[in-house]
Every structure is written in structure tokens, then in C-alpha cells.
Amino acid sequence: MGRKGSTEHRLLVLGLLRMQELHGYQLAEIIDSHFGGKTPVKKATLYDTLRKLHEEGLVTSREEQKGNRPLRTVYALTPEGDEAFLALLRKSLGTYREIDMHGDTALMFLGALPRAEVLTLLRSRRDSVAAALREQPEEEPGDDPHHGALHAFFSRRVHNLRAELAWLDELIAELHT
């Protein structure tokens, strides 16, 4: 039924609706196109978020039919929606949410395996990180309407991956005694 929709999701949807009115499917496409494959939001969640935002009066909805294509519901931001967006943005930008450490518990038990095996495993992990780093777009070529907008977002990802890599290298070297 009526989910709340996390801050992140609301922020994303409101932020995109701020630039232009959109229907759900279109919204999903825009998001997917920027995150190729690994979407941070699934369609079901998007539709739900839109419905919720509409209930709250943060967006208006309007039915639209282009030719014989399926009926679509186009959403647009209301002034309240814009306010809500800015408030969320301010709160979110000014705060640091400690990132959940996943895949970390294993690090507590390095002693349970022979050092040689630990080294092999960590090197394999290192390779995964390096691969993920290579897949990151260096700097988006600028024929994108949101050109610079995503810069900070992706730059953080890259920074994080690089830090992870450096840390792993350090740990590996350390274990090498």
C-alpha cells in the first residue's frame, strides 16, 4: 500500500521532475540511462514514489495519450513540491550519512585462514575493485542535458573506489610482513 518512499528516492524524483514533467516510464528510462544496468531505483519503486508524491500534493498528474500508444500519466512539480525538494536537498547536502559497511564483517576474521590464502582472496577482491573502477566513466562527454550535474556524484564514486583500492593494497602489503 502506501509506502513512504525514502528521502533519496523522493529527492531523485522531485529533482528530475523539476527540470521537466515526466511520466513514470520516462523517469525510469532517464535514470537507467545514467546508471546503465545497475539502477539505483526499480520501476515498481518509482511508480510507488510518484503515487505517494501525488497523494501529498507535491506533484500534479495528468493523463496523456499520444496516438494509439498506451495511456501515460504525466507528473509535474507543484510549488509545494519545489519547496519540498529544496528542503530535502538542503538537509541532505548538509548532512553526512555514515555509509553502511557491507562485506566488512569478513575483515574481522582474517586470522581464521592461513595468511597465504587471505592474501590470495584479498588480491581477488582487489581485482574486483579495479574492474569496477575501470567501468566508471572517466568524465561524461558533454552532449548530455544534465552534463555537469552528475559530475560530483560520479566523482565521489571514483574517489571511493580509488580509496578502497589503495586501502586494499596497503593491507595486502602489510600482511606480506
Add this chain to the structure above:
Amino acid sequence: MGRKGSTEHRLLVLGLLRMQELHGYQLAEIIDSHFGGKTPVKKATLYDTLRKLHEEGLVTSREEQKGNRPLRTVYALTPEGDEAFLALLRKSLGTYREIDMHGDTALMFLGALPRAEVLTLLRSRRDSVAAALREQPEEEPGDDPHHGALHAFFSRRVHNLRAELAWLDELIAELHT
């Protein structure tokens, strides 16, 4: 009812049971003591995980009563539990799980606020990170039975926080034009 219990939770519980048999409350205490306040696992989850591991035959259970204190259920690892632990550990150590980026969506919309305000907000975020970093134990004084075991775990946290800080500083400088 019967939850699966995430890999992380299972790994943590099995790993701790590997060193000594424990009852749920004690397990929670051990975990809490190392993460002061911000526990990565809640009691309800722990009890549930233990129950599940018992169902699967990875741990044995035994009732114990010390004096008139409440009845406690003490769990101990079985050989299968030990195998399961090692398998989980190998898989987890050798793999990199991309961390969920939370609090990041806001970074996509830096353009929505005047640059001066963005700078103020980012500086406030920077301070949160710096504070979190100060709260991290530099290097655990060694009167801890798990002395070196947690080294890698905490060192990663520190590294991550430092990377976050450096990245924020860079971004702030960049926005300063």
C-alpha cells in the same frame, strides 16, 4: 517467522561462536562493546539469526541456569557450522560488494541552489565527517581478547572517512572557482 539472516549477520555470529560458546545476550554485549552505541545488529536480529543457525544444524543449543538468574540458551558451533563459516568467509573476503551510495542523490542537484549556499552546506557536511573521524579509535589498546582481529575492519572505516573528507575538500575548493 523464519528469516534467512544476511550473510554478514551469519558470518559475525558464526565467527564469534567459533572462539567460544555464547548465549544471545552475551553475543549482543560483545558486539555492542566493540561498536559503542552504533551496533550493526540489533538484539531481535541476533536471536533470530541464532534460531535459524540452530535449525540448520550449524550450532548446538543447551539450556543453562546460573543460580537464580534467568534461563539462558548457550550456543556452540558444530563442525558443519565451522565449515559454513569458512566457506562464507572465503566468499566474502574474495568479493567486493559495491557499497550502497546513500546521501548521494543530493550531489546530482548541486546546481539547484546558489553556489554560496552549497558551499555552506558542504562545509557543514565536511564537519560531520571530521567529527566521525575523530570518534574513531586510533588504534585499539591491546587489552582486548580480539586485539588485532578488528584492526583491518576499523582501518577500513578510517580510510573511508579520510577519503570522504579529502573528496569533500576537493569539491569545495573546486566550487570556490
Add this chain to the structure above:
DNA sequence: CGATTCATGTAACGGGTTACATGATTCG
């Protein structure tokens, strides 16, 4: 003509947290 695309949803499941219930005991 079968497969994919457009477009929107619903139902069920998964998995963790919150809040609450219980009951004895020890501490201030």
C-alpha cells in the same frame, strides 16, 4: 507472427528495526 517495446501497476516475499511483553534479581 513471435518478440520486444511501451506503460502501468499489483501481490508476494524478504529481511531488518521498533516496540512491547515477561519475570526475576540486584542495586541505589
Add this chain to the structure above:
DNA sequence: CGAATCATGTAACCCGTTACATGAATCG
């Protein structure tokens, strides 16, 4: 004696994903 501690659990809730359903249109 009231409050906190010991010890274990359950029920409800929150939220997101998976999988499925629908139905027309277009593409190979």
C-alpha cells in the same frame, strides 16, 4: 521500593525488490 540489568522472545511495521499481469503496437 523503584529502577535498571539479565535474558529471551514476539508482533507489527517499514520498505524495497521480484515476479507477474495486462494489452496494444511495432519490429524483424
